[in-house]
Amino acid sequence: MAHRDQWGAQPVYVSEPQPMQAYKEGTPYDGDRFRPKTRIKDPIFLIIFLAQFAGFCVVSALALSTWISQGGLGGGLGRDSTGTSVTLDRHTAYLLLFVAAAALLLSTSYLIIARTFTTLIVHISVILSILLNVGICIYYYIVKYWSGAIIFTVIALLSILSYAGFRSRIPLASLLLQVVMDISKHHKSVYFAAFTTLLLQACLSVWYSFTVIATYAKWTPGNPACSGSTSCSSSTVAGLIFFETFSYIWTSMVISNVSLTTLAGGPFGSWYYFGPREAGLMPKHPTLSSFWRASTLSLGSVAFGSLIVTVLETVRLLLNVARNNANAEGHPVEACLACCAECFVGCIEGMVQYFNRYAYIEIALYGKPYIRAAKDTWNLFQDRGVDALVNDSLVSITLTWGAYAVGMLCSLFGFLYLRYTYPSYNDLGQYTAPVVLFSFIIGAQMQLTLAAAIEAGVSTIFVGLGEDPGVLAIRAPELFGMIATTYPRVVQGVPRV
Numbered sequence: 001m002a003h004r005d006q007w008g009a010q011p012v013y014v015s016e017p018q019p020m021q022a023y024k025e026g027t028p029y030d031g032d033r034f035r036p037k038t039r040i041k042d043p044i045f046l047i048i049f050l051a052q053f054a055g056f057c058v059v060s061a062l063a064l065s066t067w068i069s070q071g072g073l074g075g076g077l078g079r080d081s082t083g084t085s086v087t088l089d090r091h092t093a094y095l096l097l098f099v100a101a102a103a104l105l106l107s108t109s110y111l112i113i114a115r116t117f118t119t120l121i122v123h124i125s126v127i128l129s130i131l132l133n134v135g136i137c138i139y140y141y142i143v144k145y146w147s148g149a150i151i152f153t154v155i156a157l158l159s160i161l162s163y164a165g166f167r168s169r170i171p172l173a174s175l176l177l178q179v180v181m182d183i184s185k186h187h188k189s190v191y192f193a194a195f196t197t198l199l200l201q202a203c204l205s206v207w208y209s210f211t212v213i214a215t216y217a218k219w220t221p222g223n224p225a226c227s228g229s230t231s232c233s234s235s236t237v238a239g240l241i242f243f244e245t246f247s248y249i250w251t252s253m254v255i256s257n258v259s260l261t262t263l264a265g266g267p268f269g270s271w272y273y274f275g276p277r278e279a280g281l282m283p284k285h286p287t288l289s290s291f292w293r294a295s296t297l298s299l300g301s302v303a304f305g306s307l308i309v310t311v312l313e314t315v316r317l318l319l320n321v322a323r324n325n326a327n328a329e330g331h332p333v334e335a336c337l338a339c340c341a342e343c344f345v346g347c348i349e350g351m352v353q354y355f356n357r358y359a360y361i362e363i364a365l366y367g368k369p370y371i372r373a374a375k376d377t378w379n380l381f382q383d384r385g386v387d388a389l390v391n392d393s394l395v396s397i398t399l400t401w402g403a404y405a406v407g408m409l410c411s412l413f414g415f416l417y418l419r420y421t422y423p424s425y426n427d428l429g430q431y432t433a434p435v436v437l438f439s440f441i442i443g444a445q446m447q448l449t450l451a452a453a454i455e456a457g458v459s460t461i462f463v464g465l466g467e468d469p470g471v472l473a474i475r476a477p478e479l480f481g482m483i484a485t486t487y488p489r490v491v492q493g494v495p496r497v
Contacts, residue, residue, distance in 0.1 A: 036298075041368070106409060137149060151340065395458050
């Protein structure tokens with residue numbers, strides 16, 4: 001039956017609400033919810049995170065000071081200012097600056113599209129993902145990149161079969177997105193937090209880009225800055241770029257996850273447990289209170305969870321480099337093995353990210369340390385069954401597609417800019433791969449930051465549903481009815497110790 005939500009949004013198809021069971025009534029503050037103990041959680045990982053960020057600042061300062069004193073090794077905008085032929089220069093810095101600006105614009109556009117076409121965005125994203133996988137597969141067959149073609153043939157077939165299997169679940173995922181968007185309409189802090197985080201990510205991406213360029217300029221053998229210096233070597237450059245990239249990914253993920261934790265413990269969690277703001281029960285400034293907890297008391301826990309994903313992401317990037325090198329050197333077997341390993345690590349990374357998101361919700365609501373939050377999250381999964389939460393994965397697929405698309409478009413922009421400006425340092429194409437990779441990382445990370453705001457709302461609803469399912473029947477009866485029809489086990493309350 002078609003209904004309109006309580007804010008007068010577009011009609012959506014929902015199932016009739018099922019009869020309510022008897023649920024144990026409680027208060028929003030049960031189990032120290034929204035009232036965590038005032039002590040820093042996981043302080044060791046907080047110290048490690050701050051130390052690595054301080055190290056990044058030191059390396060960046062050393063590299064940028066030399067780079068500036070050398071005039072950026074020349075280069076500029078367009079084809080007339082190509083700079084040094086030794087290594088990356090100001091030309092690449094401007095390129096990555098444009099990439100960051102493009103990523104900001106594309107990420108914002110994707111949010112607008114998601115807000116405008118809420119009920120269709122899941123269908124569109126899944127279909128586009130399938131078409132993209134098929135397109136990449138066909139391209140690899142055309143260029144005779146056999147190992148990649150075989151892998152993407154399997155991926156394309158799996159994606160087609162997955163769409164057929166998940167098709168019946170798409171309406172629920174679409175309704176979840178719509179409810180989160182409707183909540184956001186009444187809590188402008190959601191958009192403020194999302195765009196503030198996106199701006200921070202843009203600044204971090206620009207800083208990272210200039211630092212990488214300056215590192216190449218300062219420590220690459222043959223540069224003016226290396227005259228009489230014994231510290232200049234390819235291994236030094238590789239080591240520093242590895243550290244800078246690792247630090248960038250970790251810091252970027254911490255920023256994203258602090259945003260997720262802030263929104264989960266602020267507007268979304270408050271909406272679920274206190275009701276709409278108009279009811280008058282919601283605390284004042286819930287977003288500010290949640291941000292203070294996430295950025296101080298729980299920052300170590302957020303850094304802990306982010307570190308695990310950062311390690312997996314770094315391993316995946318290294319395998320990607322190994323696959324590209326093996327393919328360039330004409331070793332198809334090694335390239336195929338590296339591609340398989342990359343896919344395997346990517347799957348593990350996706351599972352950890354999915355699991356971590358619920359742990360961050362527990363951290364946001366209760367102020368738990370990461371390990372305890374992870375254990376409670378696992379118990380929630382066991383009590384509810386992972387299958388009952390697959391629809392959140394469909395939402396994640398939708399948002400991850402946005403990150404993938406933004407990253408691909410940014411990398412394409414970087415490739416075309418190099419192709420049509422012909423910088424001197426890239427005469428043989430030796431710097432095309434790293435520039436395209438940096439462009440993809442910048443674009444994808446910025447979109448993932450924006451997607452975290454939406455994922456925070458969906459994940460918070462699932463956690464609240466697992467703890468107090470009766471509350472959802474009051475807040476969003478249409479959504480509760482559809483969930484009760486599809487997953488009756490989910491609407492049984494989970495007792496908390």
